[in-house]
Amino acid sequence: MEKLQHTPSQTIGPFFAYSLSAEQYGYNFNSIVNGNLINNEVEGEQIFITGNIFDGEGNAIHDAMIELWQADANGSYHSQFKQDEFNGFGRLGTGTQEDKSFTFKTIKPGPVNNQAPHINVILFMRGSLHALYSRIYFDDEQNDKDPLYKSIDAERRKTLIAERKEKDGKIFYQFNIYMQGENETVFFDVH
Amino acid sequence: MEAIDFNVQPPHLYPGYKSTILRSPTKPLMIVGEYLKDLSLPAFGESVIGKFDNDLTKNARKDHDPIGERIKVSGKVMDDDGRPLRNVLVEIWQANSAGRYIHKEEIHDAPLDPNFLGAGRMLTDHEGRYTFYTIKPGAYPWGNHFNAWRPNHIHFSVMGHQIGHRLITQMYFPGDPLFEFDPIFQSVPKHARHLMISKFRMDWTDPEFALAYEFNIVLNGKSKTIFE
Ligand SMILES: [Fe+3]
Numbered sequence: 001m002e003k004l005q006h007t008p009s010q011t012i013g014p015f016f017a018y019s020l021s022a023e024q025y026g027y028n029f030n031s032i033v034n035g036n037l038i039n040n041e042v043e044g045e046q047i048f049i050t051g052n053i054f055d056g057e058g059n060a061i062h063d064a065m066i067e068l069w070q071a072d073a074n075g076s077y078h079s080q081f082k083q084d085e086f087n088g089f090g091r092l093g094t095g096t097q098e099d100k101s102f103t104f105k106t107i108k109p110g111p112v113n114n115q116a117p118h119i120n121v122i123l124f125m126r127g128s129l130h131a132l133y134s135r136i137y138f139d140d141e142q143n144d145k146d147p148l149y150k151s152i153d154a155e156r157r158k159t160l161i162a163e164r165k166e167k168d169g170k171i172f173y174q175f176n177i178y179m180q181g182e183n184e185t186v187f188f189d190v191h
Numbered sequence: 192m193e194a195i196d197f198n199v200q201p202p203h204l205y206p207g208y209k210s211t212i213l214r215s216p217t218k219p220l221m222i223v224g225e226y227l228k229d230l231s232l233p234a235f236g237e238s239v240i241g242k243f244d245n246d247l248t249k250n251a252r253k254d255h256d257p258i259g260e261r262i263k264v265s266g267k268v269m270d271d272d273g274r275p276l277r278n279v280l281v282e283i284w285q286a287n288s289a290g291r292y293i294h295k296e297e298i299h300d301a302p303l304d305p306n307f308l309g310a311g312r313m314l315t316d317h318e319g320r321y322t323f324y325t326i327k328p329g330a331y332p333w334g335n336h337f338n339a340w341r342p343n344h345i346h347f348s349v350m351g352h353q354i355g356h357r358l359i360t361q362m363y364f365p366g367d368p369l370f371e372f373d374p375i376f377q378s379v380p381k382h383a384r385h386l387m388i389s390k391f392r393m394d395w396t397d398p399e400f401a402l403a404y405e406f407n408i409v410l411n412g413k414s415k416t417i418f419e
Pocket of ligand 1: 013015286341344346
């Protein structure tokens, strides 16, 4: 049978927030997901994933939307979304902090099968005509055994590594995304 | 699994749309289908959807109906074999009938409508179908170049079953005279642009209430055995 043609992708544009991330931006429309992935008691190490998204001139982007999708501390994805439980799915726009940063509150994922612990990233912004996929790995894990990580050019792997920092008794992993330049983040074609 | 099909999809860099110049990857994407092909996206349940979430004429109504032409927008979400994708989260946002977004950064000098937000969402049903009621959005200027105007459009965010099923796109209306002037629309190869244009469906109208447009969405990626 002949395949149907896929619907073309278009940019998210600058004005997505009042629908896709309304509570974060203070619009009167509730949000299904947000930047806090911990709605309840959940097993695992509590962490914050924080960073900026930079354009080709090094300016932080204030109208991007980033989605995270991760396993729980035991390496299981909670694919059936349940409100008020840990779901492993988060979403934030970069337009509510003065420094244009995002900060997700979550737990550190466990390893899924033979892979190193990681978080999937889906990124949209004004000026991008596609969903862009990437991955966050952790600088305190054995990433070299991860099949996907190993398959990336050695000199570009570091763009996927989040750096652990402790501040005021909290654990932060810094993960910046560079659209272009020397440290251009590795993006995936998942199709 | 195969790579993004640029025969149908826009390039990453489309200089006519100026913001792509500093915001598009310059290095080829890494093809990783073999590692990610089995990764599901979260499946949302009906409990996350509010009663009027799919009716934009009602979900921000205060004391009057919103101003503008009431329309129904409906269609199916499918995989590329034409199989319906059930339980897919479809989120939309749009300008009001005057071409004004409620977003705080919007500066276009057109009136806001106190009875209209412009945001909606729903899950596809057993046939992969969704239906929204809304107000036909107006055109608006956007500053990409001198006197740049966007054709009327509704933004769609679609979260299907698998990682490759994540799509954000825009739905346009048939016969818009602004198509030939809009670089975002034109970023898509010419022969594929019709895939973003809704069809007017007289036979789907709610008689003497709302005109109807059909917009089907085909996602890239295998559909799994249907879950419920
Ligand atoms: Fe728009």
